[in-house]
Amino acid sequence: MALKASDNPNLAHDFDDEDGPLTFKRYTSSKKKQLHSQLTKSTSPSSNGQPSSNHKGNTVPSAVGNSKASTSLANSNSPKPVLDQKIPIHIKGETKSIKHSTKDSEDEDHNKPFSARLKVNSNNDNKSTPVVVKKSYEDSNDDGAMPLSAKLFRNSNARASCGNYDDSDVKKPISKVQKERQNGSSASNKHEKPSTLLAKRPIDNSNSMHTSVKKLKVSDPAGSIKTEQVSMKCEPKVDDDDDGIPISQRIKKPLTSPDKSSSVNRKLTMSADKSSSMKNSLTKVTKVNKAGKTSFKKQPQKLKKSGKGSDYSKSTKLLPSSGDGQKKWTTLVHNGVIFPPPYQTHGVKILYKGKPVDLTPEQEEVATMYAVMRDTEYMQKDKFKENFWNDWRKLLGRNHVIHNLKDCDFTPIYDWYQSEKEKKKQMTTEEKKALKEEKMKQEEKYMWAIVDGVKEKVGNFRVEPPGLFRGRGEHPKMGKLKRRICPGDIVINIGKDAPIPECPILGERWKEIRHDNTVTWLAYWSDPINPKLFKYVFLAASSSLKGQSDKEKYEKARMLKDYIANIRAAYTKDFTNKDITKQQIAVATYLIDKLALRAGNEKDDDEADTVGCCTLKVENVTREAPNKLKFNFLGKDSIKYENTVEVELPVYNAILKFQKEKRPGDDLFDMLDTSKLNAHLKELMPGLTAKVFRTFNASITLDDMLNKGTKGGDVGENIVVYQKANKQVAIICNHQRSVSKSHSAQMLRLNEKIDGLKAVLKELKTDLDRAKKGKSPLKSSDGKAKRNLNPKALEKKISQTNAKIEKMQRDMKTKDDLKTVALGTSKINYLDPRITVAWCKRHEVPIEKIFNKSLLAKFSWAMDVDPDFRF
DNA sequence: CTCCGGACTTGCAAATACTTTG
DNA sequence: CAAAGTATTTGCAAGTCCGGAG
Known part of the structure; x- marks a missing residue:
């Protein structure tokens, strides 16, 4: 039966419930220790503001249980549920959302290069992105120069004041306001049961090991496991003279129109916050600052009690940070990776100067990769063809009849491919289903890993097949052959006690086996296009490990809320700093804050030429008197960023200065790079980096x-x-x-x-x-x-x-x-799911209307947030 | 410091699955 | 029921950021 089941696609059902979107997962051992790490590693993101439940619970996940789990997996590819702790929750599968319908007229576009299209769009269409960004400022002419989130921020201040303070709060020293403001993450704990993780965890672990298949009912409160979180609050202190007047002004101004709904919510939030403060935990003091003026103190954060029941069932709670020094897991069992099938030759010949040419399977394989791309835009790019030709020529050998690409006609292969595709399409649903099942059966054992005794989905267990490199934008390497990856290229990372995955290709072996529990990857190989890079196999987004760091990311962004006023004050002050490096840092930080630009690391010549904040070129920014800046550059993935914004005069003048005596292609911020910028940011808030601003703003x-x-x-x-x-x-x-x-x-x-x-x-x-x-x-x-x-x-x-x-x-x-x-x-990446979940609870919107199945699984850690949660 | 190997997140597009429509 | 659309998933490229070596 078991066997049969495993062969059967239906078998998948067994798993299905287990990895259903809303599930309960075990707590990782490593999480328990984070307190320690927090204390040690002040800069670690997780270390800050992280909920932590450490005290006492240092129970170590017993290796025993884990090993048992691993054994079972190893011994039988049995799909048998290994996890018990996951609690399935019924979710209405249909996540439908809104749709729009329509059509319009601009067809020619798709023939143009992507960048060209974008350009067209942005030029012709006011609705399109770049311009829109601008739009976002329109509604507030008064503060057009204000950082993106400033307006929002002020609202939050307003909110805060509704609760316990009057408007004058805004004028209070920032530190005070902040201090009074409760730290948010605690809100999410409201629903938690008293039982602490600490206490529970060990038990759960053991359960998982021994009881194998019990599933907790979501509806069963007793069964559900709650985790407590403790977040820490940061209380930035600022030197009085550091308080930028401009900032405070900006912040004050805002109070204009408190929204009603928000005031109500605010109250709830506040009270929640209050109640929350009681159990506490650690206090950490971080000394920061430049000039020794500012010092930030962390305050203990508390656990929240759960309030009224929400409509959502509770789900997994993640433990606070993944502290424990570096340790990411204790036991790790998996089956390695699956390779693409070997190339099957088709024997269709290309024409060279009109005559059919014989090719070896290797040559044919690469020719096919090229033939198949006929309809893509890459075919219009000389670089692509050139790179392809160079690699293919090597395969053809010195004196092959084929001497140039121009005289090759790949049509026969292209046609063959089209007909194959057609055939596939014509297959009956039955046939398709059978094929799918077959594939499932083959892959099923690679889909899961057991991490600390809990079965987790693996993200990308398929080794990338060979192909032609499809770099984005004007990538210098587009068209190069991405060779086939073999077991000998692959490094496997797995628990010491876990069986080493059998190499799926006869006669070959893995490059290396490691047992490194300070990293989360299960395997990697080096990128054939750029050997300096690696391709990793990680766990899926729904895994606890990923959820954990996701949560940490949002907690860090929330922490920024407490610091942002000071940070703005500080950089505003530095707009006119005599020290040009400091001035550049100030302006760059301002842009990142206001426009949510990416940091902008340096890039090699063998990569597409794109920029971020630190790598902006003089030509990317045009001044428009009296105080506007027009940005125009290619950012990540060669996506065009086009936006004209009003900035504060000192910024405008600083840009003028940075551009002076430079050529168009020179670096605008010549004294700056991301590491300097981030080093500076870290002085302002522990763990702060440029990307946090994007998360925060979003x-x-x-x-x-x-x-x-x-x-x-x-x-x-x-x-x-x-x-x-x-x-x-x-x-x-x-x-x-x-x-x-x-x-x-x-x-x-x-x-x-x-x-x-x-x-x-x-x-x-x-x-x-x-x-x-x-x-x-x-x-x-x-x-x-x-x-x-x-x-x-x-x-x-x-x-x-x-x-x-x-x-x-x-x-x-x-x-x-x-x-x-x-x-x-x-x-997927920027919006704290707790905002969404809490809002859904407050307004009785079924969460499935907003999050699809994958998102629900990925955000399972956020599902039981308190309805009053605010970012 | 700077450089660079390393690990992990973010991002778009293609492929696929699913729904609605004619 | 096929075609037309939309939504979701998958693939993999391209960023960010860290930390150690020199």
């Missing part, structure tokens, strides 16, 4: 927009509010997507539909007029007679049609607005 924007924008409408309306906020974040972060090939056609079609409805409308009106006069309706266009309706019915129909038309037009507009905006990236 999440606080979401939090703010949700709370301001939600008016208590129905679910549908609320979802629109969410999407709007999501879109705003995507715009801030410049998350773009290429316009789909069929976009214009879709818009066109929608227009036709609307026109059709309009025609109907007209006809209805005519009928109405006639009906009022007692005449029967005219015949419809197809000549048939229509039913004779009374005026009332006709009026109703008219208004219905009108509504339909309006809705369609709205949808169309939305669709067009979003055609170049990618919402997914921010959802």
Whole structure:
């Protein structure tokens, strides 16, 4: 039976419940120790503001249990559930969201290079990204020069003051306000049960080892395991003279319109915060600062008690940081990686100067890779062809009949490939299903790893197949052959006691076996295109290990909220610093804060030429008097960033100075690089780096927009509010997507539909007029007679049609607005899921409407956040 | 310091799965 | 039911940041 099951795709069900989206996972041993690490490693992200439940619980996960688990896995690829602690929660699978429909007219675009398209978009279309960023500032002319999140931030201040303080808070020394403000992460603990992790964990672990398949019911409170979190609060202290006046002014100004909804929430939040403060934990003092002026103190944070029940069942709680020095796991069992099948020759010949040419399988394989890319934009790029030719020529050998690429005709292979594709498409669903099952069966054993006794999904267990390198933008290496990876290229990382995965290719062996528990990768090989880089095999996003660090990331970003006022004050002051390095740091930090730019590491010549903040070139920034800066550069993935913003005058002048006497291609911030910048940031807040600003900006924007924008409408309306906020974040972060090939056609079609409805409308009106006069309706266009309706019915129909038309037009507009905006990236990487979950709870929006299955699994650690949680 | 190996997150697009529509 | 769309998943490239060696 077991065997049978494992062969069967259905078998997967066994796993299914286990890795269902909302699950309970065990706590990692390493997590328990973090206290220690926090104390030791002040800079570690996790170490700060992390919930920690350390005290007493140092129970070590017993190796015994783990080894047992591993054994079972090793001995039988049995899919048998190894994890017991995961609690499945029923989730409605359908995560549907909103859709837009439409079409429009701009087809030619897809033939252009991506960058070109973007350019077109941004130039012609005000709705598109770059410009939009600008839009975000429009609503607040008064503070156009204010950092992106400043406006939001002030709101949070406002919120804070609703609770216990009056507006004057804002004027209080920042440190005071901050001190009074509770640290957020505690909110999420509200729901937790008293039982602490510490106490529980060991038990759970052992359970997992011995009891194998028990699943806890979500609904069973007793069964659910809660974790407590303790977050620490940071209380930055600032030197009085350091307090930038400008900043405080900016912050004050804002209080303009506190949103009602937020004030209500605020109260809840505050009280939650209060209650939370009680158990505490560690106090840490970090001394920071330049000039020895500022010192930040951390305060203990507390656990929260769980409040009223939420509609969501509780799920996993992650432990605080992954401290323990460096230790990421105690036991690790997995089956290695799976290789792509060997090349199957097809024997289709290419033509050289019109004549068929014989190729060896190796030569044919590479020729096929090329042939198959005929319809891509790479074929228009000389660099791609050149690189391909250079690598392929090597395979062809010295005196091969083929002497140049130009005379090669790959059409036969291309056609063969197309027909193969067609064949596949024509297969019956049955056949397809069978094929899929077969594949599943082969891969199933590689899909899972057992980490500290808990079964976790592996992210990418498939070794990358050979192919032609598809670098983005103008990558110097595009088209190069990415050779096949063999076991001899692969380094495996696995627990000491775990069986070493059998090498799947006969007669070969792994390059190396390691037992390094300070890292999370299960395997890696070096990138054949750039041997300096590695390709890693990690656990999936839904794993506890990933969830852990995800949470730490958001906690760090939240911590920034407490420091941001001081940081702004500090850099504002330095806008005019005589020390040019400091001045550049100040301006760069300002840009990162205001525009959510990436840090901008240096790049090699053999990479696409893109920039981030520190690597901006003089030519990327154009001044527009009196105080605007126009940015235009290619950022990550060669995505164009185009944005014109108003900046504070000192910034404008500083840029002027940095540009002076430099050539267009020179570095704008010539005294700066990311390590200097980050080193500086770290002095301002422990663990602070440039990327934290992006997370911070994104999440606080979401939090703010949700709370301001939600008016208590129905679910549908609320979802629109969410999407709007999501879109705003995507715009801030410049998350773009290429316009789909069929976009214009879709818009066109929608227009036709609307026109059709309009025609109907007209006809209805005519009928109405006639009906009022007692005449029967005219015949419809197809000549048939229509039913004779009374005026009332006709009026109703008219208004219905009108509504339909309006809705369609709205949808169309939305669709067009979003055609170049990618919402997914921010959802996955930048928006603290607790904001979303808490908001959903508050407004009774089913979380499945916002998060799909993967997201639910990835964010399982955030599911039981307190409804009052605010970023 | 700087350089660079190393590890991990972020990001877009292609492939695939699933839904709606005609 | 196929075509048309949309949503989700997968693939893998491209960033960030850290820390150790020189």
